[in-house]
Amino acid sequence: MYIPVSKLLASDRSGAAAVARIARQDVTFAEFKAEVADLRARIKKRGVTQVVLATESSYAFATGMLAAFDAGCRVTVPPNALPGMLARFVxxxxxxxxDIKDEAHSDDHILIDGAxxxxxxxxxxxxxxxxxxFYTSGSTGEPKRVPKSLAQIENELTVLDQVFGARLGAAATLGTVSHQHIFGLYFKCLLPLSEGRLFFPETFEIWEELLAFAPPGACIVSSPAHLTRIPPLDPLPTSAQAPVIFTAGGPLPFEAAQTSxxxxxPLPTEIYxxxxxxxxxxxxxxxATTPxxxxxxxxTRVDEQGSLWVKSNYTDNGDWDKTNDIAELFPxxxxxxxxxxxxxxxxEGKRISLAEIEKFLTASDLVKDAAVLVLTSPRDTLAAVAELTEEGWRRHAEIGAFRLGRFLRKELSPNxxxxxxxxxxxxxxxLPVNSQGKRQQTALHELFAGGEGAD
Structure with a gap:
């Protein structure tokens, strides 16, 4: 039964109900509540009104979030739990x-330890x-603050339960994405928690590991980057197939959807x-043209330039927001x-589509994936980062980086x-991507910072 996050700990959900599977053992709802209560007491003892919540485990995140809320704290969710990022906030x-034993912040650290x-x-x-x-990477590379109330989060989770709850049933959930980002948090952690479904707190980087842990009929939460890199495994038997595969964070190639x-x-359910x-x-x-x-x-609406505008129930102003996407809108x-x-x-005075260049590049037998960007110094120059196939690396060894770049330019020239x-x-x-599978633009640009390479 679906229970909003704000009502969960005070609800009559059975204490024996499984919440998460940790080290192959199920943690019950009663144990979950006891951990939240202990952590709440320690937060109150510190006398603070805000905390930075960054965890390796999705279960630890849920424990910390509810304990902080019940202790009257505002919660900061950084994009990741790396030391350099945490130093900006703590x-x-x-x-x-x-739940990370970080000695650098030992004096300013409340440990989520399962007590x-x-x-x-x-x-x-x-x-x-x-x-x-929440904090996103932002276009400048500096974290951009995005405030959310629990009421806004609950509004969205309620809609997700209404749309997908019947398909999900009692399915356990595993994911390849981080809960430090809003998609992973909602679909891998909070939605299962509210619906009373078991979830796995790990972030699985390797498909073989995820499938080894997955119970039959488990829901998978992933990214386009992971779904385009499924190794050549045997398909799941019908009895073990996933009821839903959720994915978000970028476009999913049609071929990857079919392979998944x-x-x-099921075909992956893409969330925009x-x-x-x-x-x-x-x-x-x-x-390929499914809208x-x-x-x-x-x-939704589009403006004269073709930019997509959306009106969401989950923003403070409830007004129209312009996205960074060009779209074709239907009635x-x-x-x-x-x-x-x-x-x-x-x-050179011409309007160029970077996505179109990437599409033609990945059509080459030598290129698995590609990112095209503009370098602005000393003048605007198109640059490409290509993730090569095995055949591409063989050609690279034969002719070198410079000639391979010239060869790919020649392949592109007819189109x-x-x-x-x-x-x-x-x-x-x-290609450099973050834990959500999104390309890291700063890292892409840094590849061209030195003098080496095929220029």
């Missing part, structure tokens, strides 16, 4: 709440009074949205994405005008 007045209180009584939380500050369905059962707007729309790619359909309560409000607005650039042909190249084993 202070004596805003300590780190974490349990003897008494675990709770009242319902006021969802309007509970707040989280062949491997795991952002940290700011929450989930806006969803689709399953039965064909996204808005979730209940969401509205029923569904839409097809045509690329990012910032993927259209002016080179692209000269201004759209990359002039600088880097060849990598894998």
């Amino acid at each position: 202070t004596p007045e805003c300590p780190l709440l974490s 349990k209180a003897a008494e675990a009584s709770f009242r319902e939380l006021d969802p309007d009074a509970c707040s989280l500050d 369905a062949w491997m795991f059962g 949205g952002s940290t700011e707007t929450g989930g806006i729309a969803h689709r399953q790619q039965e064909r 996204f359909r808005p979730l209940p309560g969401m509205e 029923d409000g569904s839409f097809l994405l045509a690329g990012r607005a910032n993927q259209f650039v002016k080179i 692209l005008e000269n201004a759209a042909l990359p002039r600088r190249w880097r060849f990598v084993d894998r």
Whole structure:
């Protein structure tokens, strides 16, 4: 039964109900409440009103979030738990709440260690009074604050339960994405918690490990980057197939959607949205032109430049927000994405689509994936980072990086005008992505900071 997060600890859910599976042992709801109660007492003892919540475990995150809320604290959720990132947020007045034994912050660290209180009584939380500050990477590389109230989060989780709850049933959930980002937090942790479904707190980087732990009929929460890198495994038997595969964070290639369905059962359910707007729309790619359909309560429109605007119930102003996507809108409000607005650039006075260049590059037998960017010094120059196939690396060994870049330019030339042909190249084993599978633009640019490479 679905229970809003604010009412969960005060609910009559059975204490024997399983919450999460840790080290192959199920943690019960009664144990979960006892851990929250112990942590709440330690937070109150510190006398703080805000905490930084960063954990390796999704279960520890849920424990920390509810304990902090019940202790009257505002919660900061940094993009990751790396020491350099935490140093930006942690202070004596805003300590780190974490399951990571980080000595650098030992004086400002409240450890989530599984300790349990003897008494675990709770009242319902006021969802309007509970707040989280999410941080995204931002276009400048500096973290951008996105505040959310628990009420806004609950509104979205309620819609997700209404749309997907019947398909999910009692399915356990495993994921390849981090709960430090809003998609992973909602789909891998909070939605299962509210619906009373078991979830696995790990972030599985390797498909073989995820499948080894997955119970039959488990829900999978993943990213396009992971779904495009499924190894050649045997497909799951019908009895073990996933009821739902959720994915978000970027476009999912049609071929990857079909491969995922062949491997795991259903076509992946792609969620379109952002940290700011929450989930806006969803689709399953039965064909390459399957449009996204808005979730209940969401509205969409496009402006004269083709930019997609969305109206979400999960923002403070409830007003129209302009996205960074170009879209084709249909009369029923569904839409097809045509690329990012910032993927259209002016080179030599011509309007160039970076997404189009990437599409033709990945059509080559030598290229598995590619990212095209603009270098602005000393003048605007197109550059490409190519993740090579085995055949691509063989060719690289034979002719070298410089000649391989020239060869790929020649392959592109029948489809692209000269201004759209990359002039600088880097060849990598894998494109740099974050834990959500999103490309790291700063890392891509840093590949061209030195003098070496195919220029």
